[in-house]
Amino acid sequence: AQSVAQPEDQVNVAEGNPLTVKCTYSVSGNPYLFWYVQYPNRGLQFLLKYITGNNLVKGSYGFEAEFNKSQTSFHLKKPSALVSDSALYFCAVRGGGYSTLTFGKGTMLLVSP
């Protein structure tokens, strides 16, 4: 079975500082990895994905994520946080075949002015 772990319930960072939201995964075969963001009372919005190729992928709103196969991690990063980045972030993985996306429990990011 595939699974995703987001070890932090909440990440606090000051505006302008770099941020990292952690994600590790377990899956059979090659992983397909995704990050989504959820604002209050909204559905999930796609940020970025890793399918193959360059381990550093860039996505929406200045976010990027680094795929590390040996550590089975896919941490979300941003060089300079904005207050408007405050939201709930979900990491998701799918493996081979017709497997669907499995989501982590989410990490709340709070960016203070």
Next chain:
Amino acid sequence: EAGVAQSPRYKIIEKRQSVAFWCNPISGHATLYWYQQILGQGPKLLIQFQNNGVVDDSQLPKDRFSAERLKGVDSTLKIQPAKLEDSAVYLCASSPLGRNYGYTFGSGTRLTVV
């Protein structure tokens, strides 16, 4: 392109009542998903359709939940009878065929069972 449409946005019902949610996916998306998101948890897959066929309903509580996707387009999810623990946000998502694609989610329906 238009997004994934869901209705209603909010629903409050008493336990043992029935409720139905509706989803219209992005035009041309073959695959449709219903997820349940309980407060403080990540979304959990309930059922996956490919066109009008069920691909995965292993986590759907079939004694009370049912879903259909007639004509391979829009879909309805029904709960009958509802329990208190069904209080959650029900998210519909769609995607093209293929593992490379992420999902596009609707805004969800927030169900409160009292």
